[in-house]
Amino acid sequence: MEVLERVAFYVMAVIAVASALLVVVNRNPVASAMSLVGTFLAVAGLYLTLNATFLSAIQVLVYAGAIMVLFLFVIMLLNLEREPFDLPGFGRIAGFALSVVLLFSLISLALNATARPETSARGGSGAEIGDVFFSDYLFPFEMASLLLLVAMVGVIVVARRRKPEEEEEGEA
Amino acid sequence: MSDTQVYYLAYLVKLLVVFTLAVGLVPILVYAERRVSALMQFRWGPNRVGPFGLLQPFADMVKLLCKEDLVPERASKVLFTIAPALTCIPPFLVMSFIPVAPSFALAGREMKGVVVDSPVGILLLLALSSLTVYGLAIGGWASNSKYSLLGGLRSSAQMISYELAMGVSVLAVLCVAGTLNLTEIVYRQTQFFGFDATSGNWAGWNVFAQPLAFVIFLIAAFAETNRLPFDLPEAESELVGGYHTEYSSMKFSLFFMGEYIGMVGISSVLVALFLGGWHFPGMHALGLQPGTLPFTILGLLVFLAKIGVLLFFFIHVRWTLPRFRYDQLMRIGWKVLLPLALLNVLVTGAVVAGS
Amino acid sequence: MQENLLELIILIPFASVAVQYFLHRVLPARLAGLIACGAVLVPFLLTVVVGRGIGSAAPQVPAVTATIASWLTGGGLEVAFGLRLDPLSCAWTLVVTGIGFLIHVYSLGYMHHDPGFKRFFIYMNLFIGSMLALVLGDSLPLLFLGWEGVGLCSYLLIGFWFEDMDNARAGQKAFVVNRIGDLGFLLAMLMIFQTFGTLDIATVTSSLSAGHAQGLYPLGDGRITLIALLLFVGACGKSAQLPLFVWLPDAMAGPTPVSALIHAATMVTAGIYMVARFSVFFALAPVASAVVAIVGALTAFVSATIALRQRDIKKVLAYSTCSQLGYMFLGLGVGAYGAAVFHVVTHAFFKALLFLGAGSVIHALSHEQNAMKMGGLKPHLPRTHWTFFVGCFALAGIFPFAGFFSKDKILGEALLGHGWLFPLVGVLGLITALMTAFYTFRLYRLVFTGPERLDDHARAHLHESPATMTLPLVILALLSIVGGALSLPAFAHFDLLGDYLRPIFASALAVAGEHAHHAVNVEVALMLVSLAVVIGGAWWAWNRFAEGPGDQLPLPQSGLPFLLENKWFVDEIYAIFVIGPMRGTALLAGFFDRYVIDGIVNGLARLCDLCGAFVRLLQNGAVHTYALLFLAGAVYLVCSLL
Amino acid sequence: MITVVDYYVVASILFAIGALGFLLRKNVLVMFMSVELMLNSANLVLVASAKSFDLARGSAFALVSVAVAAAEVGVGLAIIIALFRLKATVDAEEITNLRG
Structure with missing residues (x-):
């Protein structure tokens, strides 16, 4: 079973990162939006591997089912064309460089973290989340x-x- | 073969059964639609290909497959191609959450009559069915045609609007059932009409406990599947063909299939949520032992019969009612169904909390 | 139980204000008026109920206390919204709510046609509430709060018809003059806190008398004297005493019920209340007491002289009010605290009666206030006439009306006191009594008898007032007749009010030494003397103005009449010696503000502007720039965490 | 064994990609999508960390954040539509003046 878990995690992670990249790279806004839907679904899958079933359903329902439809709707309403390609200026080069620095610093920050034992007292089911919401x-x-x-x-x-x-x- | 292997094999069989059901019902539905409509209009309908024209759907399929696969110029090719698939996938996924039959014991374990038995099944089901809209919207947009675009826009607006009423009407059912698990919801309905003496909860078919939610869900189901009287996204007279105007051949048939599987899927949801799922009054009296395979198959047959009745209703309505105007459609969705559904939740919540 | 009722007494008027304010659109005017009346009547009844419970004379001052909420807390200061109903405040509360209720009822009729009807009752109820806070407050800040609250209501009600510039000015004048007094009060309050470390009135007075017993504060202690004088400055402002009395006559610009309630019966007696409340301070400060007595006597005298020649019916009564307030201070100054409070009560009866009667006359004559244009109203306004007549007797102090007993008590205490001061102020008071009788009956003769001098407009609408107005008049008239029974002269051995108040002034009298009881025949002789003086004055006026104003009609051009007609030119003197220098200072200050302070401020602003011009370059409006900077910050944060 | 750290890494990458998208793209809509991406990565970190403490609580946090995101997207898109009506463009580099 653990192998399955690993496979599920890696598949979801790769899909998430790949479609996230597509969001940024695609010059067609609709394609970006669809890629983002892919990312969201993959993140929902990651939630499932974390046992957060309820949140996973909500992620699909809200992000994929509602928010991105709204995005798509607006894109269609504005009837946007493909973005023309133009040469990167100073700001974009700086932005790219900064993002790369951010990426590496964040990853090193993440790797510095020590994995605590996964000792959650409660699971992520609807009933338990409901308990949390209607009490604390x-x-x-x-x-x-x-x-x-x-x-x-x-x-x-x-x-x-x-x-x-x-x-x-x-x-x- | 070990028990575990038997179990997994049976699981695979279950998967196949459900998916063949979904796909297999499509040609039957197409045929039924044409025959029923003909009957209603005093025509013969298809009766040339095969006995009673039974092979007509297959002939149609061959015809569609042989057609030229056109892609409009300056259309976005990738999106244009994946759009039909996007309409087909969600209904299939929906089917996998429906408990189509009671569970039975197999190799010392309980074999559920559902492919995916999730604790938040109904939520996931709603979430996945809401993804259908992408196929239509993307299809409409990628075609690079104003008719298609308008069809796509209309469909996304329509589906978002009616999803709300639908989701809220389901909330009331969940209040009665007290669980998000569909199998559990169906089990709670294994009595035609009445209360469970032990728990004091409602134990009959939810259609009796929640008639209003049922009606709202039914109406919303028509809108969600883009069937008449809510088929505005593909209104022939205004938009030629709506989002699939530019489609032909296999891609078109995928859209076509998607609509029919959608009908099957939504009918299954209706049956599972409101009409007692695989349960029928008196089925326990036949002498079959619950928890055994024969009982399960009986349940499956009951389930299919119920779907059949609903599908007939879908077809009947299509050939009976005229189409709504777009503003009427929106008004009904937002100003009638949604408030009614909210009121229903309020009253149900109050009653459930009070008891 | 009693505590809760006590809280209700003060909360009801405020609740009524809130209701009327927030519902003023939907509430019908009639209902709003009834609510306002009810909000005064109920506290009155409650006070009767609660006040009955405190009558027992124990060594401690009997009182009911209640704490509504904590208020100011910090450092050594702890002040709560605490209420305290003891005999003194009970007497005041009864006067305020009782007279207040009658005047509310009267206002229902008087203000009937006024477009500001609802606003009027909101202000009136607010006033009642503030006055109750003043009287019932157990701490100086709460007292001050009520003090300022009544000042505010007074301002609002004087300027009630603010469309007229003169009325608005009169309101401002009252407000500003009161501020001067309030400053004194505020300073006194601070000094009290510094000296005693608390602002709780009961604690302050008891610790003062205890301290005196231990020799901590000897008789004539400088600090105590200063506090007493500062308190008296505050009282002067509120109660219209000599240097600060100019606002009260102008306050007559408000509706007449306001004059009756605020500027005759209740608010202006707040100064008396305060001095009575802190009587221990004054008892320990003979100099301050002397100042009080002298100022009171002078005010009584000067105001009475001015009232002699006033033509406006309300102005006569206004100056008379100043004069009577002077009597009260005179009483306080000579240590006749009980007598002063007694005079407050009776004065409330008959002055409210006179003002309301005057209001009824004004109402009947379509807002004509000049007594020279009245005359012969007796047959037209029968009920107003005889109630006013009773009021005149009471004000003049003729036996057996209420004014006689109270005034005589004060005069008796003054004249029979020892030293040079007491007889001096007593004689001044006696002369004032003569003048009081004179101007009272002058007014009566001018208004109700003699030839009619009405103009056509007034005559056309001549009518007796409705029952809502005359009924309070009748009740007040009855009170003015029998009010003296509350406290008969010493030899009658019947002193209801005096016995009731005794515990309050016990400590003050203990410090100053109980007044000696005088022989019966001395007292009776004094009474006869003052009665003779008063009747003489009344008789003189009665004959002189039998046929209208006579030689008083033309405006005098010189001599004493000229001085009196122009009110001793007090307003003009103030204009030259107070307002003029202030204007000059203000001009200077304005110059300083405009060129020096504004120069600095503008310079700073220009500096900021310059800096902004540089920083502005960074804000180019492009989101990407901001995002880039933002992200740079984020990266820095993340890296610093590494 | 998959640990929290793996989720952190994935979330970091998603966040950085979101930041990249926000900085490099000119289309306001795509920039907005990038923001959603970053928000999602933050949620992921939240839920992954919650596994070590109280998953129900962490999920509840994430749920509130999803609700906030929904509100934010609604308002954001409405603003973008209004902006488009005013300027007929969604290019962030052309929208630099607050005054219409």
Whole structure:
């Protein structure tokens, strides 16, 4: 079984990293979005290998099922073209260099970490997470719902197409 | 052969059974659709190929396969190619979460009547079925055609909207069932109508405990499978063919198949969630021992019969009702179904918490 | 139980304010008025209930206390929202809520047509609440809070009709003049804290008398004297005493019920309350007491002289109020604390009655206030007339009306005191009593008898006031008749109020030495003298103004009448000697502010501007630049963790 | 044996790729996607670490972070749409002026 676990981890990790790279490299935004869906699904798979089944389902449901559809929808709505290729300027070269430094520093930071024994008292099932939310973290839970409500109102206000007369009022 | 090997072999067989079911039902459905529609319109329908035209679907398939595989100019080739596959995969995956039959003992272990028995099965099921939208949206976008794009946009908007009502209606069922595990949910329904004396919980088919959720789910199911009266993404009269306008040959047939497997999948979900799964009143009285293979096969047959009835209903509705306008569709989804579903959850939650 | 009721007494008016304020859109005016009235009546009844429980005379001052919440805590300071109902505050609370209720009812009629009806009742209830905080507060800060609260309400209500510039100015004047007094009070408070280390009133007074007993604070101690004087400065501001009395006559710009409630019956007596509350300080500071007595007597005298020639019906009463307040301070100064409080109570009765009666007249005459344009109203306003008549008798101090007993008590204590000071202020008070009787009946004659001098507009709308207005008048009139029974002269051996208040002033009187009881015949003789003086004054006015104002109608151009007509030119003197120099200083300060301080500030701003111009180069609006810098920071953080 | 460290490494790589995408791409949408990538890697670290302590608690944290991400994406996309209406571009290098 342990071999299976290893295989699952490596497959998921490779898919995640590869499609993440595709997100950045693809010049077609839709292809980027689809690659990102791949990354999310792979991360969901990683959650499964961590026994966080509920979170894994939520990851697929929210990220792949909702957030990325929204992205896709917006890309289609704006009807974006492929990004033209242009020569990298100073900022991009610096950005690339910085990212590489970040990568290596993060990895060395990660390797410095000592693996603690995996002694979680509770698993990641829906019932157990529910217990946590409805006892210790009731307030954050409610705040999260409030945040979503506020975000919903905000989105409607911001994205709404204004009528011409309102536009004039806004400018006046 | 050791017990473990027998077990794994049986597992493989189970897998195959479920997937053949899903695929095998497609030609039958296509045939049924055409025959039923013909019956309803006083026509003959296909009756030339094979006895009663039974081989028509295969003839159609051959025809589709032989057609030229066109890829529009300036279309995004990779996306154009993977889009049809993306519509087909999620329904297959959905099927793997459905407990199609009761479990039986095999080689000293319990063999579940489901491919993947996940503790959060219903969530994963919903999550995966929501991925169908990518196929349609990508297909519409990659075709580089305005009809397809509009079809793709419509489908993504429609599916997101109705997924909400659907998910919320399922929440009410989960409140009654008290678990996210589908096998468990079906087991809780192994009584036609009534309460479980020991636990004091509802133990009958959920359609009686949750009629409103059932209706909402049913309506949403039509929208999710892009069937009439919600087939706006592929409205012939407005968008030619919607997202699959530019598709032909095998890719088109994949879209086609995807729609029908989707119907099978959503019908299975309906049966499992609301209609008692493999259970039918009186089946225990036949003298078959629960937990044995014959009982399991009986359960499977019951399940299939239920799916068949639902699929007939799907077809019947398609040839009965006219299509909604797009704004009507959105209004029903957001302003009728979603509030109703939320109300249902509220009331159910209150009742469950109170009892 | 009693504690909870005590809390209710103060919370109800504030709750009512909140209700009226937040629901002012939906509440019908009539209902709002009734709520406001109820919010005063209920505390009155509660006070009666709670106050009955504290009547027992124990060695300790009997009191009910309650702590609503802790308030200021820090360092050695600990102040709570604590309430304390002892005989003194009980008397005041009863006056405030009782008279206040009657005036609220009266206002229902008086303000009936006013567009600011609801606003008026919000202010009124706020005033009642603040006044109760002042009276019931067991600590100096709470007392001060109520003190400022009533000041605010007074300001709001004087300027109630703020559309008129003059009214708004009068409100400002009251506010500013009060500030001067408040400064004194604030300083006194700080000194008390420094001296005693606490701001709890009961603790302060008891530790002072205890300290005196141990020889810590000898008679005439400088520090105590200073505190007493500063307290008196505060009292002067609030109670309109001599240097600071100019705001009260102007305060008559407010609606008449306001004048009755705030500027006659309750708020202006806050100074008396404070001095009475800290009577131990004054008892230990003979100099301060003398100052109180002299200032009181002078105020009584000067105000009475001004009232002699006032033409505005409310101004006459306003100056009379100053004058009567002077009497009260005189009483406090000579150590007749009980008598002063007694006079507060009776004065509240008859001055409220007179103001409300004047309001009724003004109401009937469509807001005509000039007494020269009245006359002959007796048959038109029968109920207003006889209640006003009763009020006049009470104010003039004619036996057996309420004013006679209280005034006589103060005068008796003053005249029969020893040393040069007491008889001096007593004589001043006696002369004032003469003038009081004179101007009171002058006013009565001018308004109600003689030929009618109304203008056409006023005559057209002439009418008796509605029952909501006359009923309070009748009740107050009855109180003015029998109010004297609360505290009969010493020889009658019936002194309800005095007995009730005795524990409060026990320590002060112990310090100063109990007044000797005088022989009965001396007291009776004094009474007869003062009665004769008063009746003489009344008689003189009665005859002189039988046929209207007579020679008082034309404006005098010289001599004493000229001085009196112009109120001794006090306002003008202030304008030259106080306001003028202040204007000059302000001009200088403004110059300094504009060129020196602003110069520094602007210079700094310009420096920042310059710096900003450099930093601005970094903010080029491109997200990528920011992200790059941000990431550089992140990388630095990560590397520093390595 | 797969340990927490392996997950950390994967998360680090994902994070760095996200940062790279944010810095190199000009399309606001793709930049936004990169941000989501970074967020996901952070979540991964959270859940992986939680295995050593309390997985349910860690999952709950991650769940809240997912909810926040959902809200953030909604608002972010709405802003991008409004921006596109105003400037007719999603090129981050062309959107440098706050004033419409």
